[in-house]
Amino acid sequence: xxxxxxxxxxxxxxxxxxxxxxxxxxxxxxxxxxxxxxxxxxxxxxxxxxxxxxxxxxxxxxxxxxxxxxxxxxxxxxxxxxxxxxxxxxxxxxxxxxxxxxxxxxxxxxxxxxxxxxxxxxxxxxxxxxxxxxxxxxxxxxxxxxxxxxxxxxxxxxxxxxxxxxxxxxxxxxxxxxxxxxxxxxxxxxxxxxxxxxxxxxxxxxxxxxxxxxxxxxxxxxxxxxxxxxxxxxxxxxxxxxxxxxxxxxxxxxxxxxxxxxxxxxxxxxxxxxxxxxxxxxxxxxxxxxxxxxxxxxxxxxxxxxxxxxxxxxxxxxxxxxxxxxxxxxxxxxxxxxxxxxxxxxxxxxxxxxxxxxxxxxxxxxxxxxxxxxxxxxxxxxxxxxxxxxxxx
Amino acid sequence: xxxxxxxxxxxxxxxxxxxxxxxxxxxxxxxxxxxxxxxxxxxxxxxxxxxxxxxxxxxxxxxxxxxxxxxxxxxxxxxxxxxxxxxxxxxxxxxxxxxxxxxxxxxxxxxxxxxxxxxxxxxxxxxxxxxxxxxxxxxxxxxxxxxxxxxxxxxxxxxxxxxxxxxxxxxxxxxxxxxxxxxxxxxxxxxxxxxxxxxxxxxxxxxxxxxxxxxxxxxxxxxxxxxxxxxxxxxxxxxxxxxxxxxxxxxxxxxxxxxxxxxxxxxxxxxxxxxxxxxxxxxxxxxxxxxxxxxxxxxxxxxxxxxx
Amino acid sequence: xxxxxxxxxxxxxxxxxxxxxxxxxxxxxxxxxxxxxxxxxxxxxxxxxxxxxxxxxxxxxxxxxxxxxxxxxxxxxxxxxxxxxxxxxxxxxxxxxxxxxxxx
Ligand code: SF4
Ligand code: SF4
Numbered sequence: 001x002x003x004x005x006x007x008x009x010x011x012x013x014x015x016x017x018x019x020x021x022x023x024x025x026x027x028x029x030x031x032x033x034x035x036x037x038x039x040x041x042x043x044x045x046x047x048x049x050x051x052x053x054x055x056x057x058x059x060x061x062x063x064x065x066x067x068x069x070x071x072x073x074x075x076x077x078x079x080x081x082x083x084x085x086x087x088x089x090x091x092x093x094x095x096x097x098x099x100x101x102x103x104x105x106x107x108x109x110x111x112x113x114x115x116x117x118x119x120x121x122x123x124x125x126x127x128x129x130x131x132x133x134x135x136x137x138x139x140x141x142x143x144x145x146x147x148x149x150x151x152x153x154x155x156x157x158x159x160x161x162x163x164x165x166x167x168x169x170x171x172x173x174x175x176x177x178x179x180x181x182x183x184x185x186x187x188x189x190x191x192x193x194x195x196x197x198x199x200x201x202x203x204x205x206x207x208x209x210x211x212x213x214x215x216x217x218x219x220x221x222x223x224x225x226x227x228x229x230x231x232x233x234x235x236x237x238x239x240x241x242x243x244x245x246x247x248x249x250x251x252x253x254x255x256x257x258x259x260x261x262x263x264x265x266x267x268x269x270x271x272x273x274x275x276x277x278x279x280x281x282x283x284x285x286x287x288x289x290x291x292x293x294x295x296x297x298x299x300x301x302x303x304x305x306x307x308x309x310x311x312x313x314x315x316x317x318x319x320x321x322x323x324x325x326x327x328x329x330x331x332x333x334x335x336x337x338x339x340x341x342x343x344x345x346x347x348x349x350x351x352x353x354x355x356x357x358x359x360x361x362x363x364x365x366x367x368x369x370x371x372x373x374x375x376x377x378x379x380x381x382x383x384x385x386x387x388x389x390x391x392x393x
Numbered sequence: 394x395x396x397x398x399x400x401x402x403x404x405x406x407x408x409x410x411x412x413x414x415x416x417x418x419x420x421x422x423x424x425x426x427x428x429x430x431x432x433x434x435x436x437x438x439x440x441x442x443x444x445x446x447x448x449x450x451x452x453x454x455x456x457x458x459x460x461x462x463x464x465x466x467x468x469x470x471x472x473x474x475x476x477x478x479x480x481x482x483x484x485x486x487x488x489x490x491x492x493x494x495x496x497x498x499x500x501x502x503x504x505x506x507x508x509x510x511x512x513x514x515x516x517x518x519x520x521x522x523x524x525x526x527x528x529x530x531x532x533x534x535x536x537x538x539x540x541x542x543x544x545x546x547x548x549x550x551x552x553x554x555x556x557x558x559x560x561x562x563x564x565x566x567x568x569x570x571x572x573x574x575x576x577x578x579x580x581x582x583x584x585x586x587x588x589x590x591x592x593x594x595x596x597x598x599x600x601x602x603x604x605x606x607x608x609x610x611x612x613x614x615x616x617x618x619x620x621x622x623x624x625x626x627x628x629x630x631x632x633x634x635x636x637x638x639x640x641x642x643x644x645x646x647x648x649x650x651x652x653x654x655x656x657x658x659x660x661x662x663x664x665x666x667x668x669x670x671x672x673x674x675x676x677x678x679x680x681x682x683x684x685x686x687x688x689x690x691x692x693x694x695x696x697x698x699x700x701x
Numbered sequence: 702x703x704x705x706x707x708x709x710x711x712x713x714x715x716x717x718x719x720x721x722x723x724x725x726x727x728x729x730x731x732x733x734x735x736x737x738x739x740x741x742x743x744x745x746x747x748x749x750x751x752x753x754x755x756x757x758x759x760x761x762x763x764x765x766x767x768x769x770x771x772x773x774x775x776x777x778x779x780x781x782x783x784x785x786x787x788x789x790x791x792x793x794x795x796x797x798x799x800x801x802x803x804x805x
Contacts, residue, residue, distance in 0.1 A: 023480040026473065050484060052476040057514030061469035064511065067462050068437060068473020074481055094462050099713035160712060198715055200474055201481065203433035203458050203493055206719035210461040211448035213714075216704060221450075221714050223707035397747035401760045409756035409769075410722030415730070415776035420754040447722070451705075456720035588751055622777030622792075625752050 073199020096131025118358020618667025
C-alpha cells in the first residue's frame, strides 16, 4: 500500500533498498551517505531484509565485493559519497567493463582538498567517464523513485551496465521531506526477478571472467562495453513511463519547467533546480520569458533531446556544481554547448559554477543569472563565457 | 594417504598452454592445491604472473570458474562471490546440498603489499574462503621489483645492489604471523617441494569453516636467477635452512610440520641465487651475518610457539 | 585464426571456452634441450608429473608414459627430480627448429 512517510534522502534510499531487497548489499559508511548504510544494517539486524549485508574495510573493497557478488549472479547495491567514490574509482571502470548491473546511491559531496563534507557534484562528475549510467535527483521523492528505477535500467539485458543515483549531500541526504512510499509488493513486482547472465555460481560453465586483452582485443571489448550504455536511453524512457503508469510519477531524460515560450533558459541539476523553480516563477511574474531545464540523466547524455529543447531559446546559462580545472567549462556546460553546435540558429551558452563545498545558491543568484541572460539575448553578445555564483571575488 | 598416481588422474583445473616461465613454481602449487577439493570451485585471482599468464584472450588456461577484477582486491572479490552464494543459498536459488568452495589468490605483491588491507578485511569478516599467496619474493610480473616479501640483501629492480647498497635493506614482513593475528581458524605456510604437506594444508583450508590462509613459497627462476631446473631443490633448501619453515596454526595452536634433521646454513639457500651474488663482496658480509641471525631468531621463536 | 568483431564478443569480457589454452603449444619455446623418457628405468613415482610446470608429462592408464613435446619447454625439472636409480628422464640436445609461433 502506498503511504506518505517523512524521510530524509538517505532514509528514502534505504527504504527503497528494503523494498527491493537486493541479494548482496556492500557499503562502507562515509558522510553524508552513512545513514544509508546504517539503516540497511539495522534492517538486516531486525530481519527486514533477506539479502547479505557486507560491511567491508574500505570503499575500494565495498565495490570489489559488489563486483564479486554481481559476477556471482544476483542483485547488488552499494552507497557512498565523495572520497569514498574516489577510492572506488578503479573499480567503477571494472564494474562497467564487466557489464555488472550494480546500483549505487551517491550522496554527492565535494572532494578534498580542502576536506569538506557538503554537497557538490565533483565526486560523480569526476566519474563521468567510468562507464556508469548517472541519474540525478532533485529531492527525496526523486531519489526514491530513481533508485527503484535504477535496478530495472541496470539489469535490463540490453543494458547490463551499473547505475549511480545522485542525491545532493546534506541538502537532500539529510533533509526531511514527505515522501510517497509505494507498497512493498508493488515495488517488488515493478523491479521483478533478477536475471543473471553467465553467473560464476553456475560452476558447470567454468567461465573465465575478466581476462587479459592485448592490442588485438582490448579495443573490441571496450566497444562492446559501450553498447550497453548506448542501449540505455530507450530503456530509461520505457522504465520511466512504466513507473509513471504504475505510481503516477513519470520520468524522462530531463524536466522542463515553464519552457513553453522561453527565450532564455537556466540549466541546473539536482536540488538547486528546486530553488531555481521559485526564481523562475518570480521572473515569470515579472513578465520574463524564462524557463528551466533540469537534466535527470547525465550519462548517457541525451544530447539530441536537450538540444531540441534548447535550440529555440536565445541564451542559455548552464550551472555546474563542479569545476573542471583547466577545461573549457565545467562538465554539464561542455556537453550542452557541444550538443547545440549542429543547430542553426542556436542560443548563446554561458557557464556558471556554483555551490562548491555546499555553498548556498538562492533565488537572488538565479535572478542575477537571468539578468545576464537577458542582456545576452538582447545584444547577442557574450562578455563572459564562464563565471562563478556566490563567490567572494 | 593420497598418492600422486591418483592425483595425476584427476582432471586438471589449470591446464597446459599457459604462459608461465620455464621452471616456474606457480603451476606446481596450483596443480596440488586445486586437487585438494573435489567440490566445485570459484577462484578470484589478483593481477599478477598467474593471472596474466593464464588468461590472454581469447585463450584461458582455467578449467574452473575464475574471475579477475584488479590487483589489490582478490580477497574482497572472492568475499563478494561468497556473500552472493550465501544469499542465494538462503533464498533457495542454489540447492541446499550443493557446496561450492571459494579461493582467492595473488602473489606477494597482491597480498603482502597492495592487497593486504582487502585480505585483512575479508579474513576479519569471517568469509568462508581460502586465500592463497604464492610468494615469489618480488613483483615478478612486472620485472622483479622489491616487495615486502623480498628477502634482506636481495637485489631487486627497486632495491638494486650497487656500490652504495647491498640490495634490499629491510628484513621481510612476516605475513603468516599477521594472518595468525587475525585469529582465523586456519593459517599455514607451505612449499611446493613438500607436496604432501601442501596438499594436506590445502585440504584443511578448504574444509575448515570460515577463513583460511595459505602462504606458499614459490620459486621464480626469472627473478631469483638460478638454474631453472633446480627450483624444487631450492625450495627444499628453503625449508632445510629454515628460511621458509613449514608450519600451521589451527585455531591458535601452532604446529611445526617439518623439522630438518640438521638445520643448514643460509649460505646454501643464498649461493645458488643470482639475486644474492653481491653479498659475497667483503663489504656486504654483515648482511649474511644478519640474515643468519634473523633466521635463527625466527626459527627459535617458532619452536617456542609450537611447544606451547 | 579469425578474430571476432566487437559485436561478436560475449558481453562483459568473458571467455566461455574453459581450458582452451591447450591450443597454445608451449613446446615451441624449447631451445636446444629436451627430456627423453626411458621407460624401463621408471619406477612410476610421478614426481615428473608433479614438478612439470607445463603439464607436459604424458599419463595414460595410471602410468607415466613419456613427454608431450607439444607443451614441454625443456626446463629440465622432470629430469632433475626423477629419483629412479638410473634416471628415467635425461635431458638431451635437440636441434633447434625455428619456432612457427606459439599457437596452433
Ligand atoms: S623439461 Fe620441463 S616442461 Fe619439459 S617435461 Fe620436463 S618439466 Fe615439463
Ligand atoms: S620422475 Fe622418473 S621415475 Fe618418477 S615417474 Fe617420472 S620418469 Fe618415472
